[in-house]
Amino acid sequence: MSKTLNKIAAGCVAAVSVGAALLVTAGPAAANTERNGYLETSEFGLYYNSNQGGCVFDLMSSDWNFYNNLFVGPEDCAGRNRVTNDDTASYRNRDTYTWKVATDPNLAGLVGSLPPGYAGNASLNFKNKITSATFLD
DSSP states (O other): OHHHHHHHHHHHHHHHHHHHHHHHHHHHHTOOOTTSSSOOTTOEEEEEETTTEEEEEEESSOBSOGGGOBOBSSTTSTTTTOBOTTOOOEEEEOSSSEEEEEEEGGGEEEEEEEOTTOEEEOOTTTTTTOOEEEEEO
16 A cells, blocks of 8 residues: 555656646746837837837737836837837737727727738827727737
8 A cells, every 4th residue: 555655646746846847947938028128929019209110119918098108128229218108109010900099098089990910100190199009809
Protein backbone atom coordinates (compact mmCIF):
# COMPACT_ATOMS: atom_id res chain seq x y z
CA MET A 1 0.00 0.00 0.00
CA SER A 2 2.79 2.45 0.80
CA LYS A 3 4.38 1.91 -2.64
CA THR A 4 1.09 2.85 -4.27
CA LEU A 5 0.79 5.98 -2.13
CA ASN A 6 4.38 6.96 -2.95
CA LYS A 7 3.67 6.59 -6.68
CA ILE A 8 0.52 8.69 -6.38
CA ALA A 9 2.37 11.35 -4.40
CA ALA A 10 5.23 11.39 -6.92
CA GLY A 11 2.74 11.71 -9.76
CA CYS A 12 1.02 14.64 -8.05
CA VAL A 13 4.33 16.43 -7.50
CA ALA A 14 5.25 15.92 -11.16
CA ALA A 15 1.87 17.22 -12.34
CA VAL A 16 2.14 20.32 -10.15
CA SER A 17 5.68 20.98 -11.43
CA VAL A 18 4.59 20.72 -15.05
CA GLY A 19 1.59 22.98 -14.39
CA ALA A 20 3.77 25.60 -12.71
CA ALA A 21 6.24 25.52 -15.62
CA LEU A 22 3.40 26.03 -18.09
CA LEU A 23 2.10 29.03 -16.15
CA VAL A 24 5.54 30.65 -16.07
CA THR A 25 6.03 30.01 -19.78
CA ALA A 26 2.60 31.42 -20.70
CA GLY A 27 3.19 34.71 -18.85
CA PRO A 28 5.10 36.79 -21.44
CA ALA A 29 3.20 35.37 -24.40
CA ALA A 30 -0.07 36.42 -22.81
CA ALA A 31 1.15 39.94 -21.95
CA ASN A 32 -1.23 42.75 -22.84
CA THR A 33 0.31 45.21 -25.29
CA GLU A 34 -2.60 47.66 -25.21
CA ARG A 35 -1.64 51.27 -24.47
CA ASN A 36 2.09 50.66 -24.69
CA GLY A 37 2.68 53.30 -27.40
CA TYR A 38 3.25 50.81 -30.23
CA LEU A 39 0.49 49.81 -32.64
CA GLU A 40 0.48 46.03 -32.96
CA THR A 41 -1.77 43.68 -34.91
CA SER A 42 -5.31 43.57 -33.47
CA GLU A 43 -5.10 47.13 -32.16
CA PHE A 44 -6.66 50.46 -33.10
CA GLY A 45 -4.39 53.50 -32.88
CA LEU A 46 -5.03 57.20 -32.51
CA TYR A 47 -2.02 59.36 -33.43
CA TYR A 48 -0.96 62.73 -32.13
CA ASN A 49 0.06 64.00 -35.61
CA SER A 50 -1.36 63.67 -39.11
CA ASN A 51 -0.26 60.79 -41.37
CA GLN A 52 0.08 58.43 -38.39
CA GLY A 53 2.92 60.52 -36.97
CA GLY A 54 4.00 61.20 -33.44
CA CYS A 55 2.99 59.15 -30.44
CA VAL A 56 0.10 56.69 -30.60
CA PHE A 57 -2.68 55.79 -28.19
CA ASP A 58 -3.21 52.09 -28.98
CA LEU A 59 -6.40 50.27 -28.01
CA MET A 60 -7.55 46.65 -27.95
CA SER A 61 -10.73 47.38 -26.02
CA SER A 62 -13.30 50.16 -25.84
CA ASP A 63 -12.47 53.37 -24.04
CA TRP A 64 -15.50 55.51 -23.26
CA ASN A 65 -13.62 58.60 -22.13
CA PHE A 66 -10.07 59.69 -23.06
CA TYR A 67 -9.77 62.38 -20.35
CA ASN A 68 -7.25 60.38 -18.29
CA ASN A 69 -5.34 58.78 -21.18
CA LEU A 70 -1.93 59.83 -22.45
CA PHE A 71 -0.04 59.38 -25.70
CA VAL A 72 2.93 57.14 -24.93
CA GLY A 73 5.85 55.76 -26.88
CA PRO A 74 9.55 56.44 -27.42
CA GLU A 75 10.93 59.55 -25.72
CA ASP A 76 11.40 61.32 -29.05
CA CYS A 77 7.84 60.93 -30.37
CA ALA A 78 5.81 64.11 -30.73
CA GLY A 79 2.97 64.44 -28.23
CA ARG A 80 4.45 62.08 -25.65
CA ASN A 81 2.65 62.31 -22.29
CA ARG A 82 -0.01 64.66 -23.66
CA VAL A 83 -3.65 63.88 -22.87
CA THR A 84 -5.26 61.95 -25.74
CA ASN A 85 -8.66 63.59 -25.35
CA ASP A 86 -9.36 66.16 -28.09
CA ASP A 87 -5.80 65.86 -29.43
CA THR A 88 -5.90 63.21 -32.19
CA ALA A 89 -4.97 64.03 -35.79
CA SER A 90 -4.94 60.58 -37.46
CA TYR A 91 -5.66 56.91 -36.88
CA ARG A 92 -4.97 53.39 -38.08
CA ASN A 93 -7.07 50.27 -37.60
CA ARG A 94 -4.95 47.10 -37.39
CA ASP A 95 -7.85 45.21 -35.83
CA THR A 96 -10.20 42.79 -37.60
CA TYR A 97 -13.20 44.77 -36.30
CA THR A 98 -14.62 48.12 -37.36
CA TRP A 99 -13.96 50.82 -34.76
CA LYS A 100 -16.13 53.82 -34.00
CA VAL A 101 -14.81 57.12 -32.67
CA ALA A 102 -16.84 59.95 -31.18
CA THR A 103 -16.39 63.57 -30.23
CA ASP A 104 -17.98 63.15 -26.78
CA PRO A 105 -17.66 60.59 -23.95
CA ASN A 106 -19.64 57.36 -24.15
CA LEU A 107 -19.65 57.41 -27.95
CA ALA A 108 -21.88 60.49 -28.12
CA GLY A 109 -21.66 63.57 -30.31
CA LEU A 110 -20.39 63.06 -33.86
CA VAL A 111 -19.60 59.38 -34.53
CA GLY A 112 -17.44 57.97 -37.32
CA SER A 113 -16.61 54.39 -38.36
CA LEU A 114 -13.17 53.11 -39.34
CA PRO A 115 -13.09 49.68 -41.04
CA PRO A 116 -10.35 47.08 -40.58
CA GLY A 117 -7.12 48.06 -42.33
CA TYR A 118 -8.05 51.74 -42.57
CA ALA A 119 -5.42 54.43 -42.01
CA GLY A 120 -6.01 58.12 -42.53
CA ASN A 121 -6.17 61.62 -41.18
CA ALA A 122 -9.08 62.81 -39.10
CA SER A 123 -11.54 65.03 -40.96
CA LEU A 124 -12.21 68.58 -39.81
CA ASN A 125 -15.20 67.26 -37.82
CA PHE A 126 -12.97 64.90 -35.82
CA LYS A 127 -9.44 66.36 -35.80
CA ASN A 128 -8.47 67.16 -32.22
CA LYS A 129 -12.03 66.41 -31.05
CA ILE A 130 -12.10 62.62 -30.45
CA THR A 131 -13.04 61.64 -26.89
CA SER A 132 -14.14 57.98 -27.02
CA ALA A 133 -13.81 54.82 -29.14
CA THR A 134 -15.26 51.32 -29.33
CA PHE A 135 -15.15 48.34 -31.69
CA LEU A 136 -18.09 46.59 -33.33
CA ASP A 137 -18.49 42.81 -33.20
